[in-house]
Every structure is written in structure tokens, then in C-alpha cells.
Amino acid sequence: MKKYSSFLRSLYFMMAALLITGCVHDDIYDDPNLAGYECKDLTANMTIAQVKALKQSGVAYVFPDASASEMIMEGYVSSTDETGNIYKTIYIQDNPQNPTHGFTISVDAVSTYTKFPQGSKIYIKLNGLALGTYGGLIQLGVKDAAASGADAVSRIPESTVPAHIFRSCTERAKIVPKILTLAQMSAANDNLLGALIQVNNAEFDRTVLCSVFAPDGTSVDRRINDGTTTSARVVRNSGFASFANQTLPSGNGTFVGIMSKFNSTYQMYINKVSDLDMNNFPRLDGIAADPCTLDLTGLSPKTVQEVKQMFTGALTTINGEYVLKGKVTANDETGNLFKYIYIEDATGGIRVNINKTNLYQDARFKVGKEIYIKLNTLLIGSVNGELQLGQLFGNNVGQIAEADVYKFFFDSKKPLAAPVPTERTISQLTMADVGRWIKLKDVEFINTDLGNNYASGSPTNRTLKDCNGNTIILRTSHFANFASEEIDGGRGDVYAILSVFNGTYQLWIPKQIHADLDNPRCDGSIPPTKIFAEDFQNGLTANWTKVSVAGTQEWTTSNQGAGSNYYAVMNGGAFANEDWLVSSEISLSGFGNYSLSFDSDGMGAAGLPLQVFITDSYTGNPTTTNWTQLTAPIDTNLGAWGFINSGLVNLNAYANKNVRIAFKYTSSATASTTWELDNVKVLGQ
Template sequence: MKNYLSFFKILFVIMASFVVSGCVHDDKYTDPDLTGYGCAELVKTKTLEEVKALYTNQTYVFPENTTDVIEGYVSSSDETGNIYKTIFIQDARENPTQGFVISVDAVSTYTRFPQGSKIYIKLNGLALGTYGGLVQLGVKDMAPGAAANGVARIPEKMVATHIFKSCEEPKPIVAKTMTLAELGTANDRFLGCLVQIPDAEFDAKVLCSVFAPAGTSVDRQLNDPTTSVTTRVVRNSGFASFANQTLPSGKGTFIGILSKFNSSYQFYINKLSDLADMKHFPRKDGITSDPCGITESDYTMKTVSEVKQLFNGSLTQITANHLLRAKVTANDETGNLFKYVYVEDATGGIRVNINKTDLYRDERFRVGKEVYIKLKDLYIGNVNGELQIGQPFNGNAGQIAEVDVYKHFIDTKKPATTVVPTERTIAQLTNEDVGRYVKIKNVQFIDADLGKPYASGTTTNRTLEDCSGSKIFLRTSNFASFSGVEVDGGKGDIYAIVSKFNNDYQLWIPFLVNADFDNPRCDGTVPAVYTTIFSDGFDTLANWTAVNIEGTQVWSTTTFGNPRPSAIMDGNRMLNEDWLVSKKIAIPSTFTDAYVSFETDGRFSGNPLELYVTDNYTGTVGTTNWTKLNPGLDTDLNAFSGFVGSGKVNLKSYLNKEVVFAFKYTSVVGSSTTWEVDNFAVKGTK
């Protein structure tokens, strides 16, 4: 029996929204629909424990005519943006015995259901399923290929008719005290509850970094004195209001929502003030004071040039309390650099070796950021003619251990700014330029390198020349995202890092766009003009066949594109293998050269998209002998920030043949990149 005590008419003004054209996604949240929200008192007919027990490895749908109601107390808040389209509840404000997860297609739910409020949920028409093994309440997922045990979010219009706030005033939730050692199957009933972990500390490997890079969700390991298990993490959203704040470096009481993804226990922070106690020292790992603050006057400031002068002819330890402040000019974003960055100030640049992958995701090592480097106990060595900073390895400057990164690299908290190259000619380069980001005008690849990819199976040297005949190597890793792209045949300006190997100067480009040569060559030769053999803007997938090998997600199209629409594949953080196979495309014998190109826009960390080609498609992807191509891909996965060209991927060996292309998408549990593909084209020249 319902006893409605009051109804509130909620008025709000809908502001006119601006429609932004183009190919960049709009990541802003829309205003919530508050129509119909008031307060009510319903009668609970089932406990949270009874409802969760109804799930048995397959989606359970509550009958439309059921009158069952559950009640709970909201343990979460999405006010800071760290929790997204999810409401966590527990069965008591203090000493709960059960927690639960409600998946809703609505944001700013804290305005309707603030933390500590009592809510009722009518179960008719809703459904139970799992995501990452966590049982939650939603609606049956009707999308093609939907998982048999999954659910979709409760549509916002349904929230008003299924979730009701009690008329009693919200009261504080008392966090349940647990230790990390207590996390296990026996206590999974507390998933969704607000818990506190005494004497908690973030792992030393992530100290002095921010909660999350902009636009990207990351896990930060949490430790306490009761266990050394590493599968206890705090999951932080790059859209949280505190994402760019530095993690607390001390120990103390951590407060957050307990959750789980498969075998890894996760915590979600409601608000930064819940971590206010994590300021005490010494820590469990022996750190005695905050390592993340810095006062320049406590150090002797050094320039890059002065740091290089510390080298005494062999591997040199820096024993004095020196500090270098420099701007990051290149990192590992495209895979052309690996486990090192270049930094630069007005006096020069230098390579810094760090035993950590995905450095570009760390706020301190973003291109354009100024970083403090505490030099004491680091080393400077001459590695094949290039002075580098690191720690000892095989008698020279190797990589700084990941666990020591916090000891040496401190964010200046200044915003990233444009990296301005130093302009040079090839003939002007000297040892003073090694480590610098430079611009060299009017260069071209030598004739012998035309038609070749940047890298062929291993790290490769290509040769650049200017119109005076001066030459220099351009070195590209076979792991670079653009390694398989054919070099441009024209002339242009190159933006690159100068390095040295023995007596040879060489260049490294951080991005493919840094070597865009479209102007006539030195001898006046105009780069070849290509005509289109086949093109597809992915208005539909009529020219393609989606082949599902594993997982429930499949290739489809989306309204985003360059211009709209485009093909899309999203693994939803589940195990997937999906192919998108083209129709047969004939490359005429009258052409002397051909290439394939396309554009990608990606988001979220996961496996790279792969492109394959064959001239003998059997009709089955598993029995076809494919050749893997190596196009350039979007490397900025922090957000849908715009489509990136693949470059020209050479097809010269497929002239006078019918070919089939295939995009191969893979993802694993807990990690999946959403890939959008547009403007696929095969072109040739006679």
C-alpha cells in the first residue's frame, strides 16, 4: 500500500543547446530530467539479499505485474563525477549486511538521491544481470548480440516511475570498517557499501601522480598493513572534478564505495574530503615525509647544459642536491619512443630513461608540461654518443625504476604549453643540439627510400636530404603506430628530436604529422597524383561483413564521423574478437602504385585496431592467409578528440589483383578501446 505524503512540482528552465558540427564528440553531460520526482513511502517486500539471490548466471527479468519493492540507503554520490550513471545502496546507514548496485541512464543523481537518503525501488519490468561479475539492477539489454547475463541501464524516464526517495531527511552513512585482507568472496555481500580502510596508503609506484589523466579512467593500487595482495585498487575517472589533483602521499583512513571487477576489488571515491586523513607518516613502506612537495630554494637549480657538464667521462653519479626544471618535448604516445622522454630548457635538451610504459598518460610527462627533476642519486652517462639521465645498467645510464619515479619527478602544476622547436639546417647540427626538438625546413626522403614504410620489421633508418645534398637519418621503431606507413614522396619541414649514435646525428619524430611532405621535390618533381579505386564513408556497412568470433559486441555504425557517420566497435571491457571484412576490391594492372588509407578516432585504454589484407579470401577469416599491415592509428585515447589519418599504406605488391581488407578488433576483460573508423580509401597512380 502506498502512502504518498507529499508531491513537489519541480520547475526548471531548459537552456538552448548549441549544436556543434564536426567530428569531435561532445563529452559534456546533459541536464537530468527531473520531471515527476517527489518523495514517497512504500512498503518493502524483499530484502537486498533476497533480490540478489534471484540471479543465477543469466539475466533475470522481474514480471511487469510484480508488486515487489526493495529499499536501501544511498551510499554513493556522483556529485564529483567520479561515479557515473550508477547508484550504490546498502541495507542500513550503519553496520550494513548487504550492498547493491543500480545502473541508471541518468547523471547528477545526487540532486535527487543524495548520499544518506532512503530510497525505494519498484522492481516490475527491471532486470538483474552482471557486469564484470558484479550483480546489478537494470533493464534487459535488447541490443543485438547482448550478453545473456548482462543488463542495460534503467532509462532516465523509467527512473521516475521506479525509484522513489523517502520523505525522511537524509542522514550520514557511517562507513563500515574493513581491512584489505578481509576482501574476499565471504564478504562480497558488502559490495556497494561505503567502507573505510584504516592505515591505507597508495602504492609508492603511483605517488606524486594525479588521481587520473584527463578523460581516462585508471586504477591506483591501495595498500594497508594486512596484506600485500595487489588486486585492491582505487578506480578513478578522468572526468572527476578532482582528477588533476595529486594523490595523497601519506597513510590514513581511506573511505570509498566497495566494488569489484572480476577478481579485482575496486573502490570508488565519492568526494576528495573522504581522503583527508591520508596525511600521516611514516608509511607502511617506510616513507617518512611527503615526497611530492618542492621548494626551489632548497636545491641548487641546474640547466640542461649544466647537467650535461656534470658528466666526467664515464657514468657519473649526481650526489649534490641539484634540481632541473624542464619541459617535456617528446614521450611514448605513438610508440616511437619507449620508456624514456626528452626534456628541454633554453640551454638544450636531454633524454631521461624511465622503466615505465605509457608515460604519456602520466600528467608529469605530457608533452608541453614542465617537470621538476630531483637529480640527486641519478646518473648521467654517454650512451653511444648521447648523454642521458638514468640509473646504472650494464655500466651506463639505464632506466629509473618505476618505484623510484616519485623520488625524482614532481609536477610543477603549470599547464602544458606549446613546444617551440629550434630551427636548424642539417649542416648546422652540433652536439649542443642533441636532445633538442628541432625544425628542419625543406627536406625530402632520398630516392632509394621512396615507396618504403617508415620501419620494416625492426627499428629502421630512412635517409632525409635537403636541396644542398646534406643528409641525416630518420630513425623509426617498428613498434611506432605509424611504422607501416609509406614515407611521403614530396618535400617539406620535419619536426623531430635530435639524437646521436656514435658519430651520426639522427632524428626521431614523435608523431606522423611531424613529417608531412607534400611540396615538389628539390628537382621539381611533383609528388604522384592518386585516383580513387574504392572509397567508403561508412554510411552503412553494405561494403563490409561483420564477423563475430568471440564476445557479444559487434561492428556497427555510429552517428559520429568525419563527417558523420563512421564504423564503430566497442568491446565494453569484455573479451571480444570481431572482424570487419571488406568486399573484393580490384586494383587495375594499369596502375604503377597504390595505397590504402583511412582515419581512426579511439577512446579508452585497450588493444590497438589491426588491419589485414589478402588476395585469396576463402570466405572464412580463420582459414584465410592474411598479411598484417601497419597503419597509423589515433594515439590520444583520453577522449574522442578527432579523427587521425593512417597515412599511405603501400599496396604495390597487390597491383592487378583482387584484394580483401579486414579490420580485426580485440579486447580483454577490463580493458577495451572504442574504435571508430572512417574515410576508408584505396587509391592508385598510373
């Protein structure tokens, strides 16, 4: 099945963005009406400090159950989840002013501000609850089956919150933030984690200037400075906060938020944007005025074509108060492009290099956004024959520094509008099209590419051709989230950016859906159909039986410890092994042609190669089965990681039969190769 989830997510977020734009939040909220909510005044017998002292390193502390003497802690609510930036958490502190301790309560409930608004004095019955840690932060929850790990706790279920947390009927205070410098956010003040603090002379780092608090649906860290430390201090913002799509304040001033920590990183959470007063200039870093507002007065407009004409034949500095207006046509959302975008106007398109990851999360660089680029001091240069914009790197044009992004890129504030591709055939392409978003009509992948993935182990070239035999390269990064997906076997239109590399045209598709080729091929044949497919993302499924004939090692799955791509792997170590991986039964019927393809990767000592077999008479025991070995290319570079594809292995001799495919691993005590296997497919056509 084709994986177009990133496209659907993008569609969802575009619709969500329209909804958010249509519903402006002024960040001014009325106090909740607490009439009718149960309150209770209790007598606390434990302080926050005493409760936290019960927590020992590496293991959760479980309070006695309700049959024991009551254990009651009190505190004042320092947080509010009214804006959605704080989620299923209630932060408290021991005093409304000058607190000495803060604390974190994890609850499986939202809109807790309606029952426990900021400043409320609350009592917590601790019996039956538990203390654990998350990211090194002590929190109160419950110890249940869902709390995996000795030190973990789960959120207090919403149904039991009324039995454990009570709002005082008589006392609600104003929480006065404790003034700290960012340098004082250190281990010496970890007792204050969960308390409301105020940082003076605060300003968001220039690397995040002019961006929004958080992209839709994604939580992000925004670095903040006050001149007292060079250690990173961040503001953690939720993409579901009501203010997420607002631009960060660009000046200097007062920041108020909840002090927290995740592992070794100190962070703060905003309750409400109205708690921030950061509009003063000049800033500590010398920025004298709001850098996020573009004044077009005195700027001369330039087109993409005119910018390209500034290139003198060697690396060229653009000197002059010029501005380029263009629409973003491609970014790094799927990982196929990295640290650059393409923009275009009516005269052409151009690549712009930016030393910043996740550009697609920045409102300025979303596909379909019209942006302004101030050109003064930027460079235009030729990289392998393609003209690009950026700053100096080595002796050529490189990436614009992240700390300089705010100087050059400005949001037009216009709504997104899908870029319109320029229609071309392969034979019509010229250098004037390089950098453009194009629609290449009626093309298909060449026969030898069929059954292959977009990329495997390294950037990979596939070849598209039209029905007249003209060809062009489609290049894909192995970091693209669709790299391991199989290319389509039919014919259709490809939407892509046209680039050039040393005189050779090549295409880059931002998303897999941009090469959706399902029509009959040029010769009238129908695209191959997957009869059997296994990518091992869910382990060794029912599609496979592993049989160990010799040795204790056996087939398993891995992702190299951290990657998103799983595969089957067998490593015999320094032992003699014979291990089979046998597929479930596959029916080769209903088509005229059948083929097998798979990816293999060998690493380590030069042991015996991975072998692939087929049979139509499996006995249930690979050692007594009559197998036929298939001739298929496998990886031969044992000194480096990287899958290679087998191409299409003909299975027509087994048409109209039920077969099983098997992979045989063999090692000895003196020669053992690690073999990895992925993307096994049987195709019918």
C-alpha cells in the first residue's frame, strides 16, 4: 500500500490552519465560574518538600493505600491549561509568593483550570498515588500496569481525580512569579521546578526570531536569553496551544512561565501570552528595532530571472537594496530536500540554501507561501551548474546561517496558495526551467528500475522515460521518508523540481504522491501488482517461519538501534549456523508474469553469501524440501552499510503454482557475515 500519510497530514494541518486563522485568540480569559464545583478544606500533614524527599533514585515510591493514615499535601496552583499549552499537568508551589518548592501532578484530564484555576489552594490526598520521574522530573501519578519501568508512573485517572485533589473553599491567592535569571535555572534551584518564575531582560534567540510559537500540532523548543548564561534555556511550546500560530515577541523584556526541566535541559512553559512583555528595543544582542516587519520603502524589486542575471560567471555578492518576492514550491517536509527551499515567480525558480532543519515547520517556508527575500549581501553562485542563493561556504555559495534567517526572509502574511506547475515534456526542458516546479507529462520508470525502492542506503538515481524513449533522472535521498517505498510501475504525470548536475537534468519530488503512476505503461502493459510484500516494520510476522538447523543464533529484526526502518537480520557471531527464513505460501496465479525482488546488505567478515530459494513442495522442514536456488544479485560490499536491490528475479517457471520463498544463512566459527534483508516482494503482471 502506498504511504501518503505525510500528504494527508499536510492537508489536515492546512485545514486546521484556516480554522485557526478564522478564530483569533486575544489571550484574554475570564475567570472560570466555580459555582457548583465541590470544594473542601482539609488539614495538610505533609509539605511539598517532605513529599519529594520520599522519592528515591531509580524506583517509584508508592504511598500506602486508603486503609492507612491519611497523607495530605497542600499547595497553590501555579499553572493554567486554559490556552492548551500545558497538557494534562497541574503545577503547584508551596507558597503564592517567594516559593521554596514547586511540584508536578500528572492527571489524565484536560481543562483542569475550570476546577483548579491558577492561584487555587489545593489539597492532595496521597494515599494510593505514587511518585515517579519523567525526564528526570519528579511527578505525582499512579503506579499501574501502564507505568512501564521501575521509576515510571501513569497519570492519575480523571475518574479518581475528585477523590484525591480538592480545592480550598476559603483561599485563592494571586501567584507572584519568583524572579530568577536564566543562569539561576540550575541544580541549585531545582526545588523550584513547577513554580511560576519571572525572567527579566529576556529575549528570544535570534535563531528563532520571526517564527511562530509552535507549528500546527507539533511541540517545539524556542531558545531564550537574558545575558546571564550561555547555556541553553528553552521555552517549550505546544502546537495545540491557542497562541501557537502567533509570532514570537521580537523584543526584550519580561518573561513569565513555569520552570521545568527535561533531563539536563532547563525549560519553561507559558501559561498565557499576556504574561509576556517582550517588546522593548534595543535588545541585548544589539537589534535596535522590530526585525520581523518588512518596510518595502527604498527596496527595488527583482525577479528570479533578474537575480540569476546578476551572476557574473563567478561567485557574486549582491550589493544593493533589492527584494525578491516568490512563492515557496518545495521544502524539507519529507526529508528529500535538506536545508534548502525552492521559490519561483513568473520568470523562473531558484534554490535558496538555509542552514536550518525542519524548514517546513516555519510559516515562512511552507509550500504555497509567498515570501520576501532581502538580497543585500547574499551570494549567487553556480553549484555543479545550478545557480543558487546563500552565504559563503568555502569558495562557493553555501547556506544562510540560522542566526541570520530573520534578516533576509519575511512572511507576506498572505494565505497559502498551491503553486501551479509548469507543464513540460522531457524533450521541452531547458536551463530556463531549472529551479521550477514542473509537471512532466506521460512518463514511466524504465523496466530495470521496476520493483526497486526510491532509494536504498545512499542517494539513488532512478530513470524516467516517455513513450518516445526520452529519459531523465529522478534522484531521491535515502533520508526521504518514502525512500524505502517501491516506485510505481505504471505511467502518469510527475510533479517535481527540476535541477541540474554538471549538465545533466534531474528531478526531485518533495513527496511520494508526486510520482503517482497508475496508468498502463507505454507498451500497453498493466503495472505490476504486489502478490506478496514484507517490509519487516512489524517484526517477523505470520508471513515467515524461522528455522534454526544449526547454531543457537536465529533470524530477528532490527532498526540499527534508532532508525525508523526495520529489517530482518541474521548474525552467526563466531559460531557455525544454518538458519532459514521461509515465507508463507504464495499463489502465483491470475497474472502472465511473476517476479521476486528484495534488498540485501552484508557487513563484516567475508563469510558465505546469503542464498535465496524457491519451492512448490515445502515439507515443513527446509532440510527435507526440494529447493531450487534463484540467481539474484546480493550486496558484495561487506565493508559498508547500505542495501542493494536484487532487481526483478523471474519466477515464471512457477506460474499457476503455490510456492514458498526462503532465505538461507550460513556461517562458520571462522567466517560470519551479518546479513540484513528488507522489502521482499513478489509481483504479478
